[in-house]
Amino acid sequence: MKAPFIPENAPYSDTQRAWLGGFFAGMHSHMLQSAGSVDQSNARTLHILYGSQTGNSESLSHDVANSAKSHGLLPMVKSMDEVDVAQLAKMDYLLIITSTYGEGAMPDNAEMLWEAANSDAAPRLENVNYSVLALGDTSYDLFCQAGIDWDQRLEALGAKRIFDRVDCDVDFEAAAEEWISEVVPLMAEGASTVAVVDTAPQASKSAYNRKNPFPAKMSVNRIVTALDSSKETRHYEISISGSDLSYEAGDALCVIPSNCPELVANIIKALGCTGSEQEPVAGELISLSDALQSHFEIKLPSKELVEEIAKRSGDQELNNILSSGDKDQLSNYLWGRDTLDLFLQFPNAEFSAAEFIALLKPLQHRAYSISSSGKAHPDTVHLTVASVRYDAHGRNHKGVCSTYLADLVGEETDVRVFFTPNNNFRVPNDDSLPMIMVGPGTGIAPFRAFLQEREFRKANGKNWLFFGDRNASTDFIYREEIEAMQSSGLLTRLDLAFSRDQEEKIYVQDRMKQSGAELWAWLEQGGYFFVCGDAYRMAKDVDKALHEVIQQHGNKTLLEAVDYVNQLKKDKRYVRDVY
Ligand SMILES: Cc1cc2nc3c(=O)[nH]c(=O)nc-3n(C[C@H](O)[C@H](O)[C@H](O)COP(=O)(O)OP(=O)(O)OC[C@H]3O[C@@H](n4cnc5c(N)ncnc54)[C@H](O)[C@@H]3O)c2cc1C
Ligand SMILES: NC(=O)c1ccc[n+]([C@@H]2O[C@H](COP(=O)([O-])OP(=O)(O)OC[C@H]3O[C@@H](n4cnc5c(N)ncnc54)[C@H](OP(=O)(O)O)[C@@H]3O)[C@@H](O)[C@H]2O)c1
Ligand SMILES: Cc1cc2nc3c(=O)[nH]c(=O)nc-3n(C[C@H](O)[C@H](O)[C@H](O)COP(=O)(O)O)c2cc1C
Known part of the structure; x- marks a missing residue:
């Protein structure tokens, strides 16, 4: 209203x-x-x-x-x-x-x-x-x-x-x-x-939240990229049956992970501990091993830990970087290095279990844009997650939560989850309005949900998806579903940008510009413009391309295009879910 x-x-x-x-x-x-x-x-x-x-x-x-x-x-x-x-x-x-x-x-x-x-x-x-x-x-x-x-x-x-x-x-x-x-x-x-x-009842908050997550069961864990792909993306289905929880297309599911047991064991070894040392955590004494498994971020080193390692090791390079205050230099140095890398690199920086724990940050949940519609799938939540795995500094490294979901959650294990609503990022109430969705890589997640939602609502508005990833033969995730949506007419337009299928990179924003006249026409018809995925590179370039399209095809100056985009934002017709 x-x-x-x-x-x-x-x-x-x-x-x-x-x-x-x-x-x-x-x-x-x-x-x-x-x-x-x-x-x-x-x-x-x-x-x-x-x-x-x-x-x-x-x-x-x-x-x-x-x-x-x-x-x-x-x-x-x-x-x-x-x-x-x-x-x-x-x-x-x-x-x-x-x-x-x-x-x-x-x-x-x-x-x-x-x-x-x-x-x-x-x-x-x-x-x-x-x-x-x-x-x-x-x-x-x-x-x-x-x-x-x-x-x-x-x-x-x-x-x-x-x-x-x-x-x-x-x-x-x-x-x-x-x-x-x-x-x-x-x-x-x-x-x-x-x-x-008066004391009329308050709108009830969910019984489940960050402090009281729902113990859910995972029913599907399927790799959706090809086995010979250069990346690994998985589709998960998590049951919320019996929880009284519900969600809207556009919301995120937060997952509370635990750390990789092998990493925990290697850190305990590097500390010279056994793992059975009892440490106070949140008012309770628990073993070092349990503390590192479930309570603390042990992959990404905290700033305090890096500073203490520099101090105790006396390493000149690291100390110079820290004292220079050059944040870019520090993040370049730390890129791909985890806590264990630092311990292996500086064995003379010694810590007791208690000293180490005091320098750690609490283990945080990770958010995932939900890739199903709560109307079409009231009992399950679908996620589309890129598994973070890379080699650096002579070791395999794994992202905490994406590989917890991929490797550690079994049929018998509960995944602790809670929802975060994203009230701005929603299928338009008006079913007749066009939706333009830009979602390369895992950015496709909420748009799969949006399309399911529109199908469920029998909405007659036009839908345009810009999707892409590295290679079409290996990374065109949900291909059959997407093609079926095209055949049924649910997906009015599909523009694909597979960046590594040719010498020159082609990205979603290139496709936007190639179809600029039509994109402008959809915006003028009251279309919504949604973006999801990488915040640091893709979303910035897509924003720039959107301004260019409006300038060129709306016949506007740059300032007028900026005003036009600001109005879209004010009307909640340009919304982003980027990370
Ligand atoms: C609102 C929101 C929605 C999101 N939705 C999705 C989604 O739908 N799907 C999805 O997959 N993700 C999504 N994410 C991202 C997700 O929350 C996690 O950040 C992601 O899964 C990585 O978490 P992780 O615990 O596996 O990795 P972490 O343990 O957090 O490790 C990631 C870190 O590893 C390092 N790293 C990663 N790759 C490399 C490399 N190649 N070389 C060197 N170092 C590297 C970097 O320091 C990086 O910051 C979303 C995030 C937000 C905030
Ligand atoms: N910080 C990093 O270096 C880095 C690297 C990878 C992923 N990530 C993060 O990992 C998560 C999941 O990634 P994802 O699986 O969704 O895939 P992604 O890494 O976002 O890649 C999806 C597609 O976007 C392309 N892309 C790269 N730069 C782009 C740009 N400036 N504009 C438009 N498209 C661009 C990629 O091409 P190319 O890869 O061929 O360039 C690929 O084809 C995201 O959070 C992402 O930010 C971070
Ligand atoms: C992609 C991304 C970028 C962030 N950048 C910063 C940052 O530059 N500085 C900071 O202090 N916090 C940053 N944060 C942390 C958020 O501010 C923090 O999670 C906050 O609780 C989110 O609150 P919100 O849900 O109200 O947006 C970032 C989080 C994400 C996911």
């Missing part, structure tokens, strides 16, 4: 206007979601804006809203792409919760507001009282950069920081909870009237 226009001269206070706007924005702006009836008269509105790619910040925004209600505030939760910078200036009480993506970049839904707020034309924000909660991951160079940028920019525009920014690492729950418990009472301080909120 779209928010109705509320005329400027309508008899509402700013608070009421905001409340009404938020109320009608319904599904999109989740103001007081399921709060029951509210007496909104003159109560203080707390604006909660989130920038989120995979739902963590969004979900925390709703936790803040619940806390705000209990403090007599009127919370208004919005995604950053639902407000403009002029509205920002009117938000007297503002909390920003944002993750960081790409390399220190904003999540997609925060990008436009950030550009406007960061421009010379941005309004002053003297009335705004704010605080920022930043989500990130310390394994990235630019930790929590988006939150840092917002915090600094709001201050520069005159806004008053009423509580210091909190930067959260991957285990964000405790830090976020503390920030909420401190910041919300401050936001309520001095408010003369409180909102009266």
Whole structure:
């Protein structure tokens, strides 16, 4: 449902206007979601804006809203792409919760507001009282950069920081909870009237989440690339039967892996330990072997571990790189090197079991875009996963989670999973609108789900898939299904780009440009443009190609093409699921 226009001269206070706007924005702006009836008269509105790619910040925004209600505030939760910078200036009480993506970049839904707020034309924000909660991951160079940028920019525009920014690492729950418990009472301080909120039941959250994953059974584990392919991609089916869980096409399934037993054994050996040493983990004493198997990231070395190895080994090259502060040089050095490589390379850097554990990060789940429609397959979740396997520094290396799924999960083993919704990345509600889907490699996953969904809904809108990978003969995954969708008319257009079948690389963006006139026509017909897959190279080049197509075939200047693309983003007709 779209928010109705509320005329400027309508008899509402700013608070009421905001409340009404938020109320009608319904599904999109989740103001007081399921709060029951509210007496909104003159109560203080707390604006909660989130920038989120995979739902963590969004979900925390709703936790803040619940806390705000209990403090007599009127919370208004919005995604950053639902407000403009002029509205920002009117938000007297503002909390920003944002993750960081790409390399220190904003999540997609925060990008436009950030550009406007960061421009010379941005309004002053003297009335705004704010605080920022930043989500990130310390394994990235630019930790929590988006939150840092917002915090600094709001201050520069005159806004008053009423509580210091909190930067959260991957285990964000405790830090976020503390920030909420401190910041919300401050936001309520001095408010003369409180909102009266009844105790109508809240929208129920799933019983299963990151802290309480569902133990699922895997029913299918099938290689979908040819055996002589240069890569290995697998199709999995995971049963959620009996869980009460459901999902939408576009959502991701998160998998909590355990580490490869061989890697665990080799690290224990390199440490000079037996594995039976008892170590305290999360308030319990467990064996070193169990700790390394299930609790800690032991493949990718943490920054702290690398620094300590450099110190204890005294290695000049590594110490020089670290002291230079050159992050590119460090990531080149670490590319393909895991913790065991470093131990084997620097045997004189010795650690006790406890010292080693203290330098590790907790083992994290990995997200996978679901490749089935929950309507067509309510009891199973399909995944399409590239197994990370490579040789480097004289050893075979395996990605933790992709090879856990491939090699370690058997019929008898449970896979611990939970869902993350991706509310922006959805099959259009209007079944007649065209969908353009760009998904090379494993990027095809959500589009298989989208096409199943459209088939299930008997949607009559046109569907165009851009797919590719290295070689057609070995890497054309789901080929039979895709060709059947073409024959049935479900797939209106299919453009393929197999990069290594000829001397010159051909990529999906080349195919987009070759069919630019038709692509432009589909956009003008109200088409949605979806991108999934590699964030660092493909998604950037596809974005550039999209601008070029719009410029050339829409007869626009570059600035006009940028505006056109921004409008697509605002309308949620250009959305990405990239990693
Ligand atoms: C929202 C989202 C959706 C996703 N959907 C999918 C999906 O549908 N399908 C899918 O396959 N993945 C998907 N991913 C990626 C997935 O989450 C994992 O990142 C991926 O499976 C690798 O995890 P891993 O544990 O196997 O590898 P890790 O143990 O995390 O190791 C990966 C690391 O190994 C190193 N490495 C990898 N290849 C090489 C190489 N050739 N040479 C040297 N070093 C190398 C790099 O340091 C790399 O960062 C998605 C990610 C996100 C965030
Ligand atoms: N960081 C890395 O170096 C690296 C390498 C491989 C995969 N990955 C990651 O591994 C995951 C799974 O990969 P995947 O199986 O989905 O396949 P993928 O590695 O994304 O490759 C799929 C196809 O995209 C092509 N491609 C490469 N660069 C491109 C670009 N700039 N624009 C458009 N297409 C491009 C590849 O061609 P070519 O390979 O022939 O160039 C291949 O044909 C992703 O997360 C990906 O980011 C990372
Ligand atoms: C592709 C990708 C890139 C990321 N880049 C960064 C980064 O540059 N800096 C950082 O601190 N965190 C980074 N993160 C971590 C996320 O910010 C973190 O997982 C956060 O909890 C996600 O919250 P969200 O679900 O609200 O988007 C990245 C995560 C992914 C998957």
